[in-house]
Amino acid sequence: MATKTRIHKSVNRTPKSAAVNGATPIEKLVGHLIKATHKLYGVELIRREEREQRAIYYALRETLGREVSGKAGNKFNWQVWSQKVFPKFFGEPDDIKYSARMMAQIAAALYHTIPVDPEAAIAELVRRNQESLNRRNGQSVNDEEIDDILDDELDDEEEPLAELDDELGDEEEDEFGF
Numbered sequence: 001m002a003t004k005t006r007i008h009k010s011v012n013r014t015p016k017s018a019a020v021n022g023a024t025p026i027e028k029l030v031g032h033l034i035k036a037t038h039k040l041y042g043v044e045l046i047r048r049e050e051r052e053q054r055a056i057y058y059a060l061r062e063t064l065g066r067e068v069s070g071k072a073g074n075k076f077n078w079q080v081w082s083q084k085v086f087p088k089f090f091g092e093p094d095d096i097k098y099s100a101r102m103m104a105q106i107a108a109a110l111y112h113t114i115p116v117d118p119e120a121a122i123a124e125l126v127r128r129n130q131e132s133l134n135r136r137n138g139q140s141v142n143d144e145e146i147d148d149i150l151d152d153e154l155d156d157e158e159e160p161l162a163e164l165d166d167e168l169g170d171e172e173e174d175e176f177g178f
Contacts, residue, residue: 052126053100054093059129060107061086 023031030047037043046054061082069076091097098106104121108114115121 049100052122053096053103055129056100056103056107056122056125057090057093057096059125059132060090060103062132063107063111063125063128 022028034045034047037045064086065076065078065081068081069078089097090103096103100122101118104114104118104125107125108116108118108121114124
């Protein structure tokens, strides 16, 4: 027998029907948050997939640019590279031509330091982008500090994710009218 997921007090769905009939409760909540923050504050929240895609875009742009810069010497111009050359192949940061997975595979095809496995390549490029951002911002965060931060956040979690099902409804509008 299929496992039932409690979505609302009176609605039970199997995981398969939840996927077939629309978004999961988490996806719905994220959608409501995005709508609400945009409507109330004019703030555009960005989903994880797009953040990941942008991080990989910037990591690939920097990695390729550093190599070309090192080989081209004085002929290389970072502004031209960042605003003309790289976007010609990969698009603009707000209109990227390729998925995170595809850009990670391109990086892996060019560099032995990028894992061939797409998920591992994505993780490596996201890590490189974060290091680059930290360098530019004058910050230095090591893996142990990141682990400590994540552990603290998990310890502070008051409500398990599974309990969100009881709090979310299937209505078109949420309690905020979004």
